[in-house]
Amino acid sequence: MATQDEQGGRHRLDVAVRWGHCDPAGIVYYPVYYDFFHQAMETWFDRVLGVPYRSVIETRRIGFPSVHTEADYHAPSTYGDRLCVMLAVSAMGRTSLTFALSIEGPDGGLRVSGRKTVVAMDLDPASPTFRRAIPIPDDVRGRIEAFGIAPAAPA
Amino acid sequence: MATQDEQGGRHRLDVAVRWGHCDPAGIVYYPVYYDFFHQAMETWFDRVLGVPYRSVIETRRIGFPSVHTEADYHAPSTYGDRLCVMLAVSAMGRTSLTFALSIEGPDGGLRVSGRKTVVAMDLDPASPTFRRAIPIPDDVRGRIEAFGIAPAAPA
Amino acid sequence: MATQDEQGGRHRLDVAVRWGHCDPAGIVYYPVYYDFFHQAMETWFDRVLGVPYRSVIETRRIGFPSVHTEADYHAPSTYGDRLCVMLAVSAMGRTSLTFALSIEGPDGGLRVSGRKTVVAMDLDPASPTFRRAIPIPDDVRGRIEAFGIAPAAPA
Amino acid sequence: MATQDEQGGRHRLDVAVRWGHCDPAGIVYYPVYYDFFHQAMETWFDRVLGVPYRSVIETRRIGFPSVHTEADYHAPSTYGDRLCVMLAVSAMGRTSLTFALSIEGPDGGLRVSGRKTVVAMDLDPASPTFRRAIPIPDDVRGRIEAFGIAPAAPA
Numbered sequence: 001m002a003t004q005d006e007q008g009g010r011h012r013l014d015v016a017v018r019w020g021h022c023d024p025a026g027i028v029y030y031p032v033y034y035d036f037f038h039q040a041m042e043t044w045f046d047r048v049l050g051v052p053y054r055s056v057i058e059t060r061r062i063g064f065p066s067v068h069t070e071a072d073y074h075a076p077s078t079y080g081d082r083l084c085v086m087l088a089v090s091a092m093g094r095t096s097l098t099f100a101l102s103i104e105g106p107d108g109g110l111r112v113s114g115r116k117t118v119v120a121m122d123l124d125p126a127s128p129t130f131r132r133a134i135p136i137p138d139d140v141r142g143r144i145e146a147f148g149i150a151p152a153a154p155a
Numbered sequence: 156m157a158t159q160d161e162q163g164g165r166h167r168l169d170v171a172v173r174w175g176h177c178d179p180a181g182i183v184y185y186p187v188y189y190d191f192f193h194q195a196m197e198t199w200f201d202r203v204l205g206v207p208y209r210s211v212i213e214t215r216r217i218g219f220p221s222v223h224t225e226a227d228y229h230a231p232s233t234y235g236d237r238l239c240v241m242l243a244v245s246a247m248g249r250t251s252l253t254f255a256l257s258i259e260g261p262d263g264g265l266r267v268s269g270r271k272t273v274v275a276m277d278l279d280p281a282s283p284t285f286r287r288a289i290p291i292p293d294d295v296r297g298r299i300e301a302f303g304i305a306p307a308a309p310a
Numbered sequence: 311m312a313t314q315d316e317q318g319g320r321h322r323l324d325v326a327v328r329w330g331h332c333d334p335a336g337i338v339y340y341p342v343y344y345d346f347f348h349q350a351m352e353t354w355f356d357r358v359l360g361v362p363y364r365s366v367i368e369t370r371r372i373g374f375p376s377v378h379t380e381a382d383y384h385a386p387s388t389y390g391d392r393l394c395v396m397l398a399v400s401a402m403g404r405t406s407l408t409f410a411l412s413i414e415g416p417d418g419g420l421r422v423s424g425r426k427t428v429v430a431m432d433l434d435p436a437s438p439t440f441r442r443a444i445p446i447p448d449d450v451r452g453r454i455e456a457f458g459i460a461p462a463a464p465a
Numbered sequence: 466m467a468t469q470d471e472q473g474g475r476h477r478l479d480v481a482v483r484w485g486h487c488d489p490a491g492i493v494y495y496p497v498y499y500d501f502f503h504q505a506m507e508t509w510f511d512r513v514l515g516v517p518y519r520s521v522i523e524t525r526r527i528g529f530p531s532v533h534t535e536a537d538y539h540a541p542s543t544y545g546d547r548l549c550v551m552l553a554v555s556a557m558g559r560t561s562l563t564f565a566l567s568i569e570g571p572d573g574g575l576r577v578s579g580r581k582t583v584v585a586m587d588l589d590p591a592s593p594t595f596r597r598a599i600p601i602p603d604d605v606r607g608r609i610e611a612f613g614i615a616p617a618a619p620a
Binding site for chain 1: 179180182185186187189190193212218220221222223224225226227228231276278286
Binding site for chain 4: 334335337340341342344345348367373375376377378379380381382383386431433441
């Protein structure tokens with residue numbers, strides 16, 4: 001359910017709307033879009049940055065929890081729709097990253113646009129900074145700069 | 156897992172952080188907070204407005220999908236935490252409602268603050284306005300005004 | 311959303327069917343019942359055994375992952391239903407526990423019956439038995455025996 | 466996240482273990498596997514039977530809710546694992562279908578094996594048999610027979 005088409009600082013994740021994503025109104029239950037946002041970030045680490053998210057978590061012991069998320073829902077998505085989640089980086093601070101996200105329907109129409117700011121967080125229980133914000137590692141920072149930081153939203 | 160303590164235009168829903176809410180970092184996976192926001196709206200209809208959400212959906216054939224949601228995450232919540240979700244109404248338009256939401260930990264500390272705007276949507280497939288925004292019914296509007304509309308956020 | 315009424319080796323958890331639990335057919339999406347089963351186990355540790363599940367995980371570093379689960383769905387549950395999840399212990403081995411579970415609707419009618427076998431698992435990454443089955447601790451075993459082990463299903 | 470490789474009455478769905486699938490023990494939360502089972506059924510309708518599940522639901526107004534599900538968990542799956550879900554049909558009755566399911570890890574090792582029985586259910590609120598079991602339509606039955614019914618489990 002995932003392909004990619006990376007250029008100009010955009011990462012694309014294709015997702016299909018499954019039965020378990022929808023509510024009794026027959027449309028995607030809105031918290032699910034935030035899960036799609038997270039999946040876009042995960043696959044961006046894996047496929048674009050070349051720093052598998054698994055290794056970030058397990059080897060480097062760093063997580064990227066959200067400190068702010070938001071979304072505007074422009075049109076509902078229904079069961080069976082094939083959606084395209086687009087991710088760009090709109091800002092990078094010492095410890096934080098802000099993503100601009102948009103979700104398009106099969107016809108290219110905008111379904112959801114959003115924003116997500118995460119911070120690098122120390123996941124090592126033995127560390128004095130456990131569950132605190134820490135600087136984004138230099139090599140990851142370099143790869144993100146190479147990917148491209150676009151202040152404007154992707155939509 | 157739910158009690159209520161309604162006064163001055165606030166609705167409170169107590170929720171416990173369950174195993175299925177948490178991620179491998181040991182904290183609540185952030186989309187879950189949006190599900191808590193929705194649960195707060197559902198129980199507000201049921202317990203405070205006196206208009207069960209079930210009857211809104213099944214009898215009136217009206218849904219309240221989100222058009223905008225956002226959240227700031229101030230502190231992580233971990234397994235077993237007992238959280239208190241507070242909901243207030245910060246604005247009401249012809250078809251839309253905006254909620255101010257906050258989630259507090261057992262010590263009263265702010266964990267999450269957020270905002271959610273929904274619109275009344277026609278759920279009747281036989282209606283010419285199916286899946287379009289429609290005015291909030293007058294009786295519901297009256298009950299919301301009686302509950303209280305507070306422009307400022309609850310936090 | 312939770313009350314309790316413990317006697318004769320049964321634990322009861324009340325849950326309300328929320329919007330996010332239901333699928334486009336308007337009924338509870340079946341994997342959700344397994345989440346309810348898990349919640350029943352969690353609250354049984356907390357409220358009945360007097361061994362908070364949080365302390366089991368965080369202090370003792372023991373988890374109880376499932377090795378077998380099953381469910382029969384006798385009647386659908388729809389949005390707004392108030393369900394009662396009943397848990398009994400049907401067997402206890404050296405490392406394993408088997409629960410008999412049933413879910414009843416507001417009219418007492420049987421909605422779901424099921425079974426869940428879990429094993430005590432070492433969650434300490436520093437331990438030689440990390441992610442392996444380990445004996446149920448003696449004090450927990452004693453409390454489970456005091457609660458009662460009923461070979462027959464609760465329904 | 467999905468490929469297919471259909472032969473001899475087996476359907477295969479590839480899924481990646483995402484952050485939102487895992488619990489604080491760092492492994493897939495067991496109800497999620499049942500969602501994977503459902504996704505395998507959905508994609509089997511779409512890609513193998515050539516009867517898109519969406520058309521089954523929306524045009525024919527038929528659902529396939531579960532009446533029985535079960536799973537044995539042989540080994541845990543952790544974040545980032547790429548899993549392969551295999552589906553075969555082990556029995557077909559007048560209104561029911563039984564699937565044999567297995568989930569393998571990237572090394573081909575068995576992670577989960579399971580079974581799922583569904584019944585064709587009338588989803589048309591205007592029908593006298595609304596939410597009751599109905600016969601599997603003849604054309605769908607023919608396609609399932611062509612796919613192959615294998616009494617033994619796929620594993």
